[in-house]
Amino acid sequence: MRRELEMNLSRREFLKSSLAAAAGMGALGLLGACSTQENTTSTPSPEATGDTVAAALDAPYTALSADAITEKTVDFVIVGAGPAGLCAAVKAAENGLSVAVVEKTGATGGCAKFGMGILAIGTELQKAQGEELDLDAMYNMFTEYTHYRTDCVLMRRYFEESKETLEWIEAMGVEFEEAARYFEKSYPTWHIVKSETGVIGGGQAKTMTDHLEARARELGVEFYLETPACRLETETGKVSGVCAVSADGKQGYHFLCNAALIATGGFGNNEAWVKEQFALNLDQDFFGMRFPGHEGDGIQMAWNAGVKQSEMIEEMIFDIFQPGSTGSYTNDIKLVIQQPNLMVNQQGKRFFNEEQVQNTTYTGNSLRNQTGNTGFMILDEAIKQSYVEANHVDFTSRVWNTDNFTQFDANFKTMEESGYTAIVKADTLEELANKMGIDPQGLAATVAEYNQLCADGYDPLGKGAAYLKPITTAPFYAAQYYPSSYGTLGGIKVNSNLEVLDQNDQVITGLYSAGTDSCTVYGDSYMFLLPGNTMGYSVNTGKFVGEAVSELLKK
Structure with missing residues (x-):
């Protein structure tokens, strides 16, 4: 699923060109609610708080004439129609409150629409x-x-x-x-x-969020889609209102309320914030799931209202990527490659217990410690063929779901023809290293050491003997990995x-x-x-x- 999502949401050039028309509004840093629409904004730095940022966020709203702003009084305003916002809306409406939900994008559900449970x-x-x-x-x-x-x-x-x-x-x-x-x-x-x-x-999980939305509407909750929030209002330590403006900049809303919720999905699609907060470079040495709408604007709006900043982390995972690589692969290729076999860094050195590829957070953390934040899974024809013949791998996945590995070779050829270069094969280890930018001598030395561990049946880094499989039979396979994240x-x-x-x-x-x-x-x-x-x-x-x-x- 993650690869499919990357292919669907990460059409970078398409997004960049299609967003040019929205650059005027995008530069104003409108609220990034928790949903997925191909609409990206630029958000001020987390440290750039105060009147200047507040004015930038407010600009589309303050530019409106009084006649273009509709004032509404409700009990509770929810900013963001993802799973948190939807559940809050349903529960409050069940208890008799009037509820308005403002959502930047054109649909509810947020990134939960791509999840499972x-x-x-x-x-x-x-x-x-x-x-x-x-x-x-x-x-x-x-x-x-x-x-x-x-x-x-x-x-x-x-x-x-x-x-x-x-x-x-x-x-x-x-x-x-x-x-x-x-x-x-x-x-x-x-x-x-x-x-x-x-x-x-x-x-x-989209089925779940669809049911939550339906229940909310049944209870009278009002939804304002494609209506980014831009300002929180407070009076004497209490929330008093939320301002929002339609995505086309023509209609404003001033919600007077006694309660408000911010649930806008984080800032995983904001390159500047990811670099500033985590020292990571999106699409270069870090390939987070860039859900459009997740630029951190809701967080910035809260800071502008005097809210205290909390600590922030990536929801760390890892996956197969390569800067600039195009094309695609199938689930069987992903699962055969991503098993507890030998993983090395750019120097060709082993760096952790590969049994932990099961735990995608641990593997992502380990990759962050390597040069360039990257590593490479290495296996040989014998290992690959053992999976194909058994029609089974060591570690299965409910995300990358498949029960058929018999078409691996045909699918691999199709992948190569598609131009995908983050997964390769070669007749020699030296050729493999050169294709992936690994030090050939380092890789050769590591493979020799690793093969001896396999013969001994003992790994000082802690991998179980069942997963100690030597790298001896050509052709050889490699996949390049980077840290990734579900979000922030x-x-x-x-x-x-x-x-x-x-x-x-x-x-x-x-x-x-x-x-x-x-x-x-x-x-x-x-x-x-x-x-x-x-x-x-x-x-x-x-x-x-x-x-x-x-x-x-x-x-």
């Missing part, structure tokens, strides 16, 4: 599969994994109420087909939305109740943030041991905010 613990589906997960054990494991760099109170509530939240979503007609593991050593917390096609793969996490400082804090750590009454904009619960690394975590966090925190606003306004 949510975390939950203690569900009936888990029990039916014979899986009894101990909530205390899951919580303790999580806090230890993060070295307590997490909001323990919020995470405990999230885990405790995750079952209830899943059942609440099920009551809207959503079915979950499996409580899955992401990889063998992870836990079956990933509740995958039932596929409408019968094939498991990316995009299944954090930016807006909140307390355990998801209330937004000002520069003095005081609550701005009625202002909340949920989902990735304020998600700082993972410490320095996303936790794939409990899969479904970020989408689970989004739906749960969105629901929590809907409940909190209902209590605050006492409808």
Whole structure:
């Protein structure tokens, strides 16, 4: 799914040319809500706060005449129609509040439309599969994994109420087909939305967000699509309004409200912020999923209103990429290549236990420590053929789903003809190294050392003997990998109740943030041991905010 998504959303030249017409509005840094439309903006630096930035964000709105601005009074305004925003809208509307949702792009669902499912613990589906997960054990494991760099109170509530939240979503007609593991050593917390096609793969969670939108509309929630928010208004420590303007710049809205939620999906599509915050270069040494609309403008809008900045991290993964490479590959090629075989850096040196390719966060972190942030998986014809003949690989995937490897050679030829160069084969190791920019002598020495480890059946870096397979038989294969990410996490400082804090750590009454904009619960690394975590966090925190606003306004 990730490769398909990259191919669909990363048509760089198309985007760059098609966005030229929108450059006028794009340069103004309009709000990047959590959804996916081919519309990119330029956002000011996180450090560039104050009147100048506020004016830039407001420019399309302030340029309107009074007659072009419609004033509306509602209880609750939600900025961003992703899973967090949708859940907040449904819960608040169920409790009788009037709700308006403003969304920059032309559709709801956010990047959840490309995902598969949510975390939950203690569900009936888990029990039916014979899986009894101990909530205390899951919580303790999580806090230890993060070295307590997490909001323990919020995470405990999230885990405790995750079952209830899943059942609440099920009551809207959503079915979950499996409580899955992401990889063998992870836990079956990933509740995958039932596929409408019968094939498991990316995009299944769109069914869930479609049901959430339908339920919200049924309850009277008003949606303003292609209507980016541009300003938060506060009075004496309380939120008082949200301003927004249509994407064509012709219609403005001034929402008067007593509560507002920012849930806009982070800044994974903002090259300047990614470089500034993480010292990474999008599409050069880091290939994050660039969901259009995720430029961090909602976070910037909050900062302009005096909100405190939280820490920020990448939701780190890794994948096959190569700067400038075009073409495509099929799932069987991906799965045969991405197995626990030899991985080296540009110097041809091995650098970690390749068994961890199961845990995409760990592998992404390891790649970040290498020259150029890159590494190369190496295997030979014998290893490849063993997978093809068995029609099975060491590590399967529910994302890259396939049960047929028999067409590998034909598919590989098609891939080569498409011009894709991030995966190659060669008759010698030297030729392979030269094709991929690996030091040939370093690779030759490492392969010799690695083959001896395979003969000995022991790896000092900790890889199991079952995965120690020598590299001896031509042709040889290599794939180039870089760190990637699903997006970014954090930016807006909140307390355990998801209330937004000002520069003095005081609550701005009625202002909340949920989902990735304020998600700082993972410490320095996303936790794939409990899969479904970020989408689970989004739906749960969105629901929590809907409940909190209902209590605050006492409808």
